[in-house]
Structures are given as structure tokens and as C-alpha cells.
Amino acid sequence: MAVRAHLPTCYVMSPLPPSFYDRPTLAVARDLIGALLVYDSPDDGRLVGRVVETEGYRADDPAMHGWRATFGGDGFVRPIGRAADLFAAPGTAYVYRIHHTNWLLNVVTEPEGVAGGVLIRGVEPLEGEDAMTANRPASVRRRRDLTNGPGKLTQAFGINEAPGVPRSRFHGTDLTVPPLFFAAGEPVPDDRVAAGSRIGISRGIDLPYRFVEVGNPFVSPGLPSDVRVARKTGKRE
DNA sequence: TATATGATTGCCT
DNA sequence: GGCAATCATATAG
Numbered sequence: 324m325a326v327r328a329h330l331p332t333c334y335v336m337s338p339l340p341p342s343f344y345d346r347p348t349l350a351v352a353r354d355l356i357g358a359l360l361v362y363d364s365p366d367d368g369r370l371v372g373r374v375v376e377t378e379g380y381r382a383d384d385p386a387m388h389g390w391r392a393t394f395g396g397d398g399f400v401r402p403i404g405r406a407a408d409l410f411a412a413p414g415t416a417y418v419y420r421i422h423h424t425n426w427l428l429n430v431v432t433e434p435e436g437v438a439g440g441v442l443i444r445g446v447e448p449l450e451g452e453d454a455m456t457a458n459r460p461a462s463v464r465r466r467r468d469l470t471n472g473p474g475k476l477t478q479a480f481g482i483n484e485a486p487g488v489p490r491s492r493f494h495g496t497d498l499t500v501p502p503l504f505f506a507a508g509e510p511v512p513d514d515r516v517a518a519g520s521r522i523g524i525s526r527g528i529d530l531p532y533r534f535v536e537v538g539n540p541f542v543s544p545g546l547p548s549d550v551r552v553a554r555k556t557g558k559r560e
Numbered sequence: 561t562a563t564a565t566g567a568t569t570g571c572c573t
Numbered sequence: 574g575g576c577a578a579t580c581a582t583a584t585a586g
Contacts, residue, residue, distance in 0.1 A: 378567065386567070392583070404582065423579045425568050442567055462570080474568050486579085523567055545568085563585075573575080 336361055336371075338504035344413035348432040348439035352379040353518075353534050355430075357511035360446050362480050363502040367454035370480050372446030372470055373508055375539040378521045379532040380409070380429070381439040386527035388419075393438070402438070409438040414499040418482070418491035425474030426483040426491055430498050430505070444473045444522070444533075447541040455479035467540040511536055520547035528552060 336359065344351055360372045380387045382394055389406030402410050408417050409431060417429040417440050433439035448455055448470055455469050458481050463469060470476040477483045482503065484491050498504050521533045528548035535542045546554075 380567070388567080389583075419567090420581080421566060422568055427567060429567085444567085460570085472568070489581085521567070525566085543568095561586085563583105565583080566581100569578095571575105571577090 336506040338499045338501070338506060339414075341412070341414045341499050343505075344430060344432050344499075345434055346413075346432065348379040348381040348441060349532060351430075351432045352377040352441045352532065353516065355441060355443070355505065356516050356534050356536055357508045359449070359506040359508045360443065360476075360480070361501075361504055361506050362482060364451075364454070364481055365502075367451055367458070367481055370451035370454060371449040372455075372476065372480070373449055374443060374446050374505075375536040376443075376445035376542045377534050378442040378444055379432075379439070379534075380442065381433070381532075382437065384527050384530060384532070386521065386524040386530070387438065390526075400438075406438065408495065409440050410436055411495070414497060416491075416493045416496045416498050416503070418477075418494040420484070420491070421474070424483070424486050426477045427473045428477050428482065428493075442473060443476065445535075445539075445541045445543050446470045446476050447539060448479070454481075471541045472543040472545075520549040522547055524548050 355374050355377050358374045360374055362370045364370055389404050392403045393406045411431045412435040413432055415431040417431050418426055420426050428443045429440040431440050458479050459469055470479050482493055493503055515537050517535050517537050518531045519533050520528055522545040
């Protein structure tokens with residue numbers, strides 16, 4: 324019988340404050356493991372997922388959006404395009420669409436004026452799982468496929484948008500107040516958190532900016548980019 | 561202005 | 574395992 328995480332009954336789920344995000348990006352990414360993603364949905368009621376996988380993106384990082392235009396060349400910082408929104412106040416939502424219908428949720432980190440963000444890549448459903456199931460395609464069979472990927476969890480929570488919509492409703496919103504926010508969960512000890520290379524990127528593949536809860540089935544299934552490259556080129560470590 | 565690519569997913573073989 | 578979907582954004586010219 325599978326052991327499922329449960330909501331501590333005595334927990335008051337209050338939003339993590341701006342000071343939580345006003346820190347180095349990787350510290351926030353690490354500490355979000357085990358935190359609760361909460362959305363008080365007008366359609367689905369309260370949805371709660373426990374964060375089990377994150378990735379950090381920051382200014383020293385060629386994988387960050389608009390990195391070349393923003394930091395390249397003379398090293399002068401000039402926020403351009405999407406990257407400008409990563410300079411926003413800590414705790415701001417950074418939501419963007421990739422490929423066609425996939426929307427990815429990030430939270431902005433570091434002091435205002437310093438670029439950084441954490442991508443939420445996997446959560447474990449704790450509350451409102453029926454609604455999450457309804458929000459995902461009927462073809463989804465395994466429970467873990469509900470939320471074991473950055474585009475999957477936004478769809479399960481209903482914080483994605485329709486194709487053709489240029490921006491997300493939540494892009495630029497404050498994640499330190501309802502309806503969409505993070506709350507403290509049971510802290511996850513260091514021996515259950517692993518850092519490694521990120522997934523699906525082509526630059527900065529060696530930077531260990533990805534954090535997962537070891538062994539949790541809601542960690543996304545993709546191979547880290549450095550492993551993928553090593554396989555493709557036939558190189559062994 | 562023109563072209564290449566992507567912080568993914570799901571369906572196909 | 575491979576690859577299409579589908580278009581905004583990044584980058585080159």
C-alpha cells in the first residue's frame with residue numbers, strides 16, 4: 324500500500340512572506356522543497372500540492388531567459404523582454420508559455436532589481452486531487468502523471484491559459500497573498516534532497532541548480548540535460 | 561526583416 | 574526510442 328503524504332491537520336496555511344524570496348535563488352529553490360503550493364480556485368476550491376522538484380535560474384546563468392541580451396557582451400545589465408520580469412520584487416509570479424499550450428510557473432527571487440527565479444517542476448497532490456484529475460486529459464492513467472512536470476502541474480491547478488492567450492493571468496501577481504501562494508510545509512532534511520543538473524536546457528547544463536526530493540514519484544521523469552548530452556555523444560563519465 | 565529555437569507534453573512506432 | 578504541435582522570443586543579418 325502506497326504511503327501518501329497528508330496535510331498536517333493543525334497547520335495554518337499562511338503565505339510565505341516576501342523575505343522568504345528575498346534571498347539567493349538557490350537557497351529559495353532548496354527551501355521550496357516540501358513547501359505547499361496553494362491555490363484557492365474559484366472553480367475547484369482549494370488545491371494544494373507539495374513541492375518536490377524545483378530549478379533555479381539566475382544572472383550568472385546562460386540558461387536564464389534573455390541572458391545574452393541582458394548580461395552578455397560588456398556585462399552591463401539592461402533588462403530586456405521577458406528577462407525584465409525576473410528583476411521584479413521577490414515573491415512575484417513569472418509565468419510563461421512554452422511551445423504551445425504549456426504554461427510554466429516560477430517565483431521571482433533576490434532583491435528587486437536583481438534577476439532570479441525558481442521554476443516549480445513537480446508537486447505531490449495533497450488536496451483537491453479530484454479537481455486536478457478533471458483538469459488533466461482523460462488519457463492520464465497513472466496518478467503521478469497528474470503533476471510530475473512543470474506544464475502538467477499548472478494544468479492540474481487550472482493556472483494555465485488557453486492557446487493564443489498572450490499572457491497568463493498570474494504573470495506578475497504577488498505570490499505572498501492569496502489566492503495563489505506558497506505556504507510552509509514539513510521541512511525536508513538534507514539527506515532527502517538532491518541537487519543536480521537541470522532538464523531540457525541547452526546552455527548551462529552543468530550547473531547543479533535543480534533540487535528534488537529523493538525518490539518522490541512526482542519528480543518529473545526527464546533526463547538531466549548533461550546526462551542526455553553524454554548519451555547522445557556516446558561519452559561516459 | 562528573417563530565421564532558429566525552446567525551462568514541454570503526448571502520441572506514435 | 575522518435576517526433577510533431579505551434580508561435581513568441583531571441584538572435585542574426
